[in-house]
Amino acid sequence: xxxxxxxxxxxxxxxxxxxxxxxxxxxxxxxxxxxxxxxxxxxxxxxxxxxxxxxxxxxxxxxxxxxxxxxxxxxxxxxxxxxxxxxxxxxxxxxxxxxxxxxxxxxxxxxxxxxxxxxxxxxxxxxxxxxxxxxxxxxxxxxxxxxxxxxxxxxxxxxxxxxxxxxxxxxxxxxxxxxxxxxxxxxxxxxxxxxxxxxxxxxxxxxxxxxxxxxxxxxxxxxxxxxxxxxxxxxxxxxxxxxxxxxxxxxxxxxxxxxxxxxxxxxxxxxxxxxxxxxxxxxxxxxxxxxxxxxxxxxxxxxxxxxxxxxxxxxxxxxxxxxxxxxxxxxxxxxxxxxxxxxxxxxxxxxxxxxxxxxxxxxxxxxxxxxxxxxxxxxxxxxxxxxxxxxxxxxxxxx
Amino acid sequence: xxxxxxxxxxxxxxxxxxxxxxxxxxxxxxxxxxxxxxxxxxxxxxxxxxxxxxxxxxxxxxxxxxxxxxxxxxxxxxxxxxxxxxxxxxxxxxxxxxxxxxxxxxxxxxxxxxxxxxxxxxxxxxxxxxxxxxxxxxxxxxxxxxxxxxxxxxxxxxxxxxxxxxxxxxxxxxxxxxxxxxxxxxxxxxxxxxxxxxxxxxxxxxxxxxxxxxxxxxxxxxxxxxxxxxxxxxxxxxxxxxxxxxxxxxxxxxxxxxxxxxxxxxxxxxxxxxxxxxxxxxxxxxxxxxxxxxxxxxxxxxxxxxxxxxxxxxxxxxxxxxxxxxxxxxxxxxxxxxxxxxxxxxxx
Numbered sequence: 001x002x003x004x005x006x007x008x009x010x011x012x013x014x015x016x017x018x019x020x021x022x023x024x025x026x027x028x029x030x031x032x033x034x035x036x037x038x039x040x041x042x043x044x045x046x047x048x049x050x051x052x053x054x055x056x057x058x059x060x061x062x063x064x065x066x067x068x069x070x071x072x073x074x075x076x077x078x079x080x081x082x083x084x085x086x087x088x089x090x091x092x093x094x095x096x097x098x099x100x101x102x103x104x105x106x107x108x109x110x111x112x113x114x115x116x117x118x119x120x121x122x123x124x125x126x127x128x129x130x131x132x133x134x135x136x137x138x139x140x141x142x143x144x145x146x147x148x149x150x151x152x153x154x155x156x157x158x159x160x161x162x163x164x165x166x167x168x169x170x171x172x173x174x175x176x177x178x179x180x181x182x183x184x185x186x187x188x189x190x191x192x193x194x195x196x197x198x199x200x201x202x203x204x205x206x207x208x209x210x211x212x213x214x215x216x217x218x219x220x221x222x223x224x225x226x227x228x229x230x231x232x233x234x235x236x237x238x239x240x241x242x243x244x245x246x247x248x249x250x251x252x253x254x255x256x257x258x259x260x261x262x263x264x265x266x267x268x269x270x271x272x273x274x275x276x277x278x279x280x281x282x283x284x285x286x287x288x289x290x291x292x293x294x295x296x297x298x299x300x301x302x303x304x305x306x307x308x309x310x311x312x313x314x315x316x317x318x319x320x321x322x323x324x325x326x327x328x329x330x331x332x333x334x335x336x337x338x339x340x341x342x343x344x345x346x347x348x349x350x351x352x353x354x355x356x357x358x359x360x361x362x363x364x365x366x367x368x369x370x371x372x373x374x375x376x377x378x379x380x381x382x383x384x385x386x387x388x389x390x391x392x393x394x395x396x397x398x399x
Numbered sequence: 400x401x402x403x404x405x406x407x408x409x410x411x412x413x414x415x416x417x418x419x420x421x422x423x424x425x426x427x428x429x430x431x432x433x434x435x436x437x438x439x440x441x442x443x444x445x446x447x448x449x450x451x452x453x454x455x456x457x458x459x460x461x462x463x464x465x466x467x468x469x470x471x472x473x474x475x476x477x478x479x480x481x482x483x484x485x486x487x488x489x490x491x492x493x494x495x496x497x498x499x500x501x502x503x504x505x506x507x508x509x510x511x512x513x514x515x516x517x518x519x520x521x522x523x524x525x526x527x528x529x530x531x532x533x534x535x536x537x538x539x540x541x542x543x544x545x546x547x548x549x550x551x552x553x554x555x556x557x558x559x560x561x562x563x564x565x566x567x568x569x570x571x572x573x574x575x576x577x578x579x580x581x582x583x584x585x586x587x588x589x590x591x592x593x594x595x596x597x598x599x600x601x602x603x604x605x606x607x608x609x610x611x612x613x614x615x616x617x618x619x620x621x622x623x624x625x626x627x628x629x630x631x632x633x634x635x636x637x638x639x640x641x642x643x644x645x646x647x648x649x650x651x652x653x654x655x656x657x658x659x660x661x662x663x664x665x666x667x668x669x670x671x672x673x674x675x676x677x678x679x680x681x682x683x684x685x686x687x688x689x690x691x692x693x694x695x696x697x698x699x700x701x702x703x704x705x706x707x708x709x710x711x712x713x714x715x716x717x718x719x720x721x722x723x724x725x726x727x728x729x730x731x732x733x734x735x736x737x738x739x740x741x742x743x744x745x746x747x
Contacts, residue, residue, distance in 0.1 A: 082592040083563075205456075234455035234619065239663035261593050267667035291667045305593050307600075307626035309649065309666055316626070318597025322562040338594075 040112040040120050044223055044255050045094070046070045050107030052086070052093045061326045063089045063102070065279040068353070071272075073222070074253040078270030078287065080263045080302070082323050086279040087259050091225050095141060096125055096133055113140065114222075139169050142216035144209075146228035151212055152200040158211055159196030165218050185214040189244055206237040213245065217252065225257045230265075242269060263299075264306045267291040275299050278324050278334035281353050285361035293382040295356065295363040297339045300379055333366070341367060341377050408479075409580045409613040410444040410467065410499060415476035417462050436462045438637040439476075444581055444613040449604065451616045451628035453660070459637035460617045464585045467615065468501040481580070497527050500574035504586040506566035510558040517554040520573050527577040541576035542569070544610075545602055564595030568602065575606070582606070583615045588623065600627050621660055625649045630716075633657050636691040644716035653719040655696045690722065698723060 052064040064086040071077040081087040092098040113121040145151040162182035183193040189210040230238035283296040301319035321338040336346040353364040437459040465471040469491035478485040520538040542550035545568040588596040641654040693703040711724035
């Protein structure tokens with residue numbers, strides 16, 4: 001697999017260690033058990049046919065339906081969707097943090113631990129044992145949750161929470177070294193060392209979220225998952241934290257999965273975006289393409305749901321109707337009751353996620369399939385400025 | 400003020416101020432200090448207009464809404480409802496409540512979860528004097544006004560059976576069913592799914608245009624304020640720092656805080672944009688002396704640290720509370736003239 005020749009790509013190669021540091025004994029144990037799996041190259045996480053149910057048997061509700069996502073080293077994957085779209089369930093299931101009644105019913109989530117002379121070390125997170133998972137968490141994959149107040153232990157000082165992580169994973173570090181490392185990490189997120197002696201409730205929301213980010217980076221993970229990290233914050237603080245996050249990423253080269261309902265934020269910061277609706281992926285494209293030329297009617301509606309900051313004020317319509325109840329999904333395409341372009345076919349056949357010919361992006365919508373190609377509505381057939389190449393083979397529609 | 404103007408103003412607030420005293424435990428004695436949650440805010444709510452108040456958490460915007468609803472008593476200041484001065488120290492009267500209604504942020508928390516919508520909607524009607532015979536009809540009419548069809552279905556349902564967007568519409572219907580003149584909406588869309596937010600905003604705009612309701616729209620999202628409002632007020636640390644009619648304030652922000660706020664909004668249409676310049680980090684909080692924004696301000700001058708700036712007139716119907724505009728004329732009456740200029744339509 002080839003990496004795109006972006007700045008990001010070059011950072012990865014120099015900064016990310018191909019294998020675990022020698023001090024990290026736990027990671028080596030895992031790696032030696034699963035060597036020479038299918039090669040993953042630059043891909044760090046590859047999730048296929050992934051489905052998650054809540055409940056069992058008759059009462060089961062499908063929250064994530066046959067999702068394929070993947071992310072390359074030091075890239076940013078954005079997952080956009082509304083509440084109930086399954087975006088958080090998906091990452092909790094992948095990281096095996098999902099609790100009953102959530103059940104992974106199918107799929108694999110292969111995580112690349114790096115390669116050495118024996119080849120790639122790959123682990124399937126779905127079948128990994130608790131022991132293997134424990135050694136992966138924090139050190140290879142870490143997660144930052146939306147509510148930092150509930151993610152931090154309220155009765156333990158901030159410093160002790162760093163201490164716990166380091167003590168568990170880095171046995172050879174002395175107490176002084178651990179404290180120094182914690183102070184260094186706080187420095188990375190622009191916080192003073194004295195915050196280590198504070199309790200979480202003594203800090204502001206932005207400071208707590210910074211501490212969560214510092215905690216997530218404690219062991220130099222290859223993949224950091226951000227579940228709505230800035231949703232509860234003010235827009236100015238959000239901007240500060242996002243720019244810090246990206247500085248850190250260019251320094252350490254970790255990959256990031258960024259989950260949010262704020263598509264306008266994602267289009268600014270992600271390399272690739274997947275849009276989820278009612279548990280399924282409906283569109284996958286690079287951030288610019290998705291913003292400039294959305295292909296799924298839901299993506300188009302979402303983008304039109306954010307009032308613009310400049311230009312004439314015009315009335316926007318948003319998306320009519322309400323998000324579906326997962327227990328009673330509409331037949332066919334789950335979006336068809338709210339879709340302005342719905343056809344007869346949409347009511348009884350579920351569209352698969354397929355690649356639009358020659359464009360490298362995928363969409364799950366009958367409008368873009370086969371014979372309907374000539375009738376794609378103009379709104380969904382814009383050519384992205386950053387992708388206006390001959391490979392854009394969608395037929396032009398005269399307006 | 401002309402007669403015409405005073406009559407169209409439904410609710411006017413002058414110099415509204417609310418201070419909270421808080422205790423911080425000290426070694427020997429508790430230290431008392433005063434938090435100036437809202438400081439000298441004046442505004443006019445006019446029938447057929449939306450006034451948006453934009454601010455981050457802690458800026459005092461919700462306390463302002465609660466003072467206007469008379470749930471929180473102001474420390475000082477005046478309220479004038481339809482030309483009649485209100486005794487702010489006394490308890491809220493039923494008559495005041497029937498004219499000024501408040502819609503809260505979280506629709507799930509603002510409905511009684513063990514009762515059907517019919518109970519939630521009929522209660523205000525009966526309290527405000529509708530007969531048992533008329534009330535159900537009025538409740539159905541209110542649900543139709545917020546586009547919940549068929550109303551009978553919604554009257555029968557429990558809060559948990561409805562989505563966030565539907566519930567927020569019901570709580571707007573509940574506020575509307577007693578025919579108030581003023582609607583105070585405190586972050587009405589921030590808890591809702593992205594795809595249904597615009598629907599609720601358009602509903603508020605429609606109520607304003609068609610029923611001549613005076614609406615105060617409180618938000619932290621300046622883009623939505625730009626979308627819906629006839630005039631915008633930006634609050635910082637309890638004070639109005641900038642206000643303008645129309646979208647002037649967003650298109651040409653003059654106050655450094657407004658500029659910072661706007662630069663922080665994600666804007667995918669401008670991929671080449673740099674990160675906004677910030678002064679010191681936000682947690683350096685609020686200056687006790689001088690301009691409250693001075694610790695964070697990238698343009699801070701010596702004067703800002705000692706002397707609080709007045710509101711300067713920086714353009715037509717546009718004021719900015721910043722010493723950068725010291726060569727401009729200071730505004731005497733802080734509340735903006737709310738009369739719509741001739742030929743100006745509600746929206747483009």
